Amino acid sequence: MTPSSEYTARHLSVLEGLEAVRKRPGMYIGSTDSRGLMHCLWEVIDNSVDEALAGFGHEIAVILHADGSVEVHDDGRGIPVDIEPKTGLSGVEVVYTKLHAGGKFGGGSYTASGGLHGVGASVVNALSARLDVQVDRGGKTYQMSFRRGEPGRFKDAARPGPDAPFEPFVNDSVLDVVGKAKRGVTGTRVRYWADRQIFTPDAKFSYDDLANRARQTSFLVPGLRITVRDERGLPGTPGAEGPHEEVFHHDGGISEFVEYLAIDAPVTDVWRLHGTGTFSETVPVLDEQGHSRIAEVERSCEVDVALRWGVGYDTALRTFVNIIATPKGGTHQAGFEAAILKVFRKSVEANARKLKVGNDKIEKDDVLAGMTAVLTVRLAEPQFEGQTKEILGTPAVRQIVSRVVEKELGAKLSSTARGDKNQSAVLLEKVVNEMKSRITARVHKETQRRKTALETSTLPAKLIDCRTDDTARSELFIVEGDSALGTARHARSSEFQALLPIRGKILNVQKASVGDMLSNAECAALIQVVGAGSGRSFDIDVARYGRVILMTDADVDGAHIRTLLLTLFFRYMRPMVEAGRVFAAVPPLHRVEVVNPGSKPNEMVYTYSDAELHRVLARLEAEGRKHKEPPQRYKGLGEMDADQLAETTMDPRHRSLRRVTIESAQRAEEVFELLMGSDVAPRKDFIVTGSGQLDRERIDA
Structure with missing residues (x-):
């Protein structure tokens, strides 16, 4: 029986919105392959992270079960279980069945959160064959289950699964009390099975992506402990041989994140830039009667940047809004890049004679070369371009980020403290060298x-x-x-x-x-x-x-x-x-000259390793053929004549290349x-560790 044929009048209002999600999932999660599957998981995890970000949670656990389901635990306040007056439904049912509903509207529960549209939990529910949620709150453990967004009860207490018998609620929804919670213990546990009617057959959760996201979040929320456990036993994953668990916990914040991302030798220490700004925004708000009206509200935007420069030329810039990654940038990244270029141009102009710049101007790529940076902004109700939240669209953030970076970085570069002054001088020289290298390369290409x-x-x-x-x-x-x-x-x-x-x-x-x-x-x-x-x-x-x-x-x-x-x-x-x-x-390493009887020319056999030489000699001995002793050992290319070098190393018809x-x-x-x-120290350790595996015969001494 199809889900639609089981609908009753009571469920129409609940499911009509979620049905739109099932018909057009790409609008909400981007795609229905592994990327979309992971996006659903991010939505659930981000809800738990928002609790930690608000100061109400310290631990999150994510478990990938062998049956294809995924479970997320947190020790936050727990989803409200009381009745929401406008709908007459429990807070749990509102969160998981109503689009654009939740604690992230109106700024009452979360001043800054990753969730914006209030659709995360309900979208995951709509795209799940089964979703179970348990809430510890007020000394009790509450539970509610859903099948493709429809609330009800599954009859499978022993081994839960999406194919178990299901009874939808017909008249009134019931938030079951299934146990007692210890005094003071609160939190939410969500376990869901993605609907294979929606997602492609090859869509699967990526452990590496999950671990990277957990590590990233632990940097962005200092003190948060995230545990990731894989029980699937999939080949090619860390848990192939059995359950695999990793714990991510960092107290150093984004400064530690930059040190983790940076892999080249440092030119500067990790510099931290802080600042805040305010802006006005005209948005629709709901009045007491639930009617929408346009109002102008005052917003606050907090900017936090950690950055350093290394000797390399690769750039690693990570940007976040309320701990949500924005890989495609947005207004905050635009403001950062504009400000950093402005500050460096000003500093280079002030030291033009010392740096021997001439009339050339540095460009953005010259400044970003070798830079590792993490940029985070926090603000209420940010405007993203699409539910996937890859690009920040709030216009006013650009100017705020630009002002903060320009002020703080400018002060750093012009500081008279000995350490800052020395690092700034080396950094400016590096930027100017990048500019000169770029100009030289361009001229060279043109000529x-x-x-x-x-x-x-x-x-x-x-x-x-x-x-x-x-x-x-x-x-x-x-x-x-x-x-x-x-x-x-x-x-x-x-x-x-x-x-x-x-x-x-x-x-x-x-x-x-x-x-x-x-x-x-x-x-x-x-x-x-x-x-x-x-x-x-x-x-x-x-x-x-x-x-x-x-x-x-x-x-x-x-x-x-x-x-x-x-x-x-x-x-x-x-x-x-x-x-x-x-x-x-x-x-080749060796040449074996095989002696042929009579006037027939001798045959030359080339070998490329000691093992291959031994095999060749053993084969010749078994065949009763003689060879000149000893086999020639090449230690240099100059020991070969032109014909030998061509035949063994340069002629595409015979050579081998790695x-x-x-x-x-x-x-x-x-x-x-x-x-x-x-x-030197890590290299010494590497040499000492590997010395036991060294074949002394390979040393030319």
């Missing part, structure tokens, strides 16, 4: 030309270029040393393979500044040859080569040089790595900082 037979090249003289104009086909081999270059020059195909020799170990750019990197001859030559700029200005569409192949010796020094080159690409030409256009050549990929940019950044950064 860059691929060398042909009829024109000269401004490229480095040591570059041995190829003839083709087909970028997708061309390859740039970065070769270690002049000896290998001589062999590679004869081994390459001059039609599409270019060579650039580097002299020894290049600069470790993980430790060096942008200025040091650009002034280093090897780094500058490599960036110039690739021809797409560096850092923020890197444009992969104008890169001169389709592939960049790092061809270093098969020894420890060669591995170190390859790591230094990868560090340069990761830090300043990352789109090449992300596009899968950076490779490591795989030269593509350098990035599965997680953040994890890659952490590894580069560990191996190549300035902090």
Whole structure:
């Protein structure tokens, strides 16, 4: 029997609004895939977070059950259980069945909350095959159940589920008392099963997204303890082998959040900017008779920013409104970016002679390079663009945020305190260097030309270029040393393979500044040859080569040089790595010369690891074939002749290449900082820990 055929006259007023949600779920949750499923969960969690934000709750637990349901507990005040006079329904039923109803209208219960439209709980209810809610309040435990938004009772006390027999309330709804609560104990427990008639079959809760959101919220609400537990046992999740639980609790607030997000070495400490502002807003309000009228109300907006700059050029800016993330920005982000650019332009102009700026002006990207920031604003009834709350639309917030940031950051940059003054000087120098790098890259792109037979090249003289104009086909081999270059020059195909020799170990750019990197001859030559700029200005569409192949010796020094080159690409030409256009050549380690009988030429067998060499030798012995002793061990590319290098390492028909990929940019950044950064202690621990797994035979000593 379909839900609609069970409707009675009493339920029409309750369900007519929720039926619209079921017909057009995308209007409320964005989509019906995993993203929409997670959005429903955020709505339930945000209701609990709002209680904590108002100072009435300290713990939240989220449990992903094996039967596909999800449960959210909090120790807030509990949903009101008394009768709401206008509807004659209990507060629980009003919250879960009425659109645009709840404690977040009128400013009575929540001065600033994540919920705005009052549709969160009722939308989740409408899109759930079953929803159970229990409330601890006044020494009692109350319970009410719903099926696709309709209140009633399920007959399955032992194992609750959406397919259990259900009896809807016909005359009057009943909020059942199912137990006693300890004195002083309050809170709400919600468990629901998403309706598979609404959501796509492959929609599922993402543990990683849930854990990230819980961690983020614990930073935004200092002191809040959030527990996430996964009991599903899904392959590929942390709980694949059994129930997995994580607890998130941070007392440091958004300053600690910035330290967590920042993964590069610091240029400044974490700076905190505070301020408030007021504005008037004309909004419809309800009078005592329930009639809507237009009135002008006074609003207060609290601004809190934590930010720091690091040596890198990536920007991490997170913005929030009442702890709700706004990934697409809005008026608060616009005000922040406008103010920060204005403050830095003023500071740079005041120090123009010292910084040697000239007539050039810094741009927003120059300031944001290397910045990690968390921007939060709190205000009553913010205007979002859509129920998904990804963009803040309240116009007055822009000016308030701009004023606060301009005042507080300006005071920080002009402070005479020794620590602030030193950090400000280094920061301004970094911003100016970013500007100079951007301008240099732009000029270079405008003048860059691929060398042909009829024109000269401004490229480095040591570059041995190829003839083709087909970028997708061309390859740039970065070769270690002049000896290998001589062999590679004869081994390459001059039609599409270019060579650039580097002299020894290049600069470790993980430790060096942008200025040091650009002034280093090897780094500058490599960036110039690739021809797409560096850092923020890197444009992969104008890169001169389709592939960049790092061809270093098969020894420890060669591995170190390859790591230094990868560090340069990761830090300043990352789109090449992300596009899968950076490779490591795989030269052979050994050559086995198999002796053939008679006048037949001997056969050359190349192996690429010690294990492969042993297998080859064992196979030859089993076949009764002889080979020259000892097998040749290549320690450098220069030990091969041109034919051998072409056959094993450079000829696309026979060679092997390792593509350098990035599965997680953040994890890659952490590894580069560990191996190549300035902090010695973690690297020492890493070496000591891994020393037991080292094969001493692989050390060329």
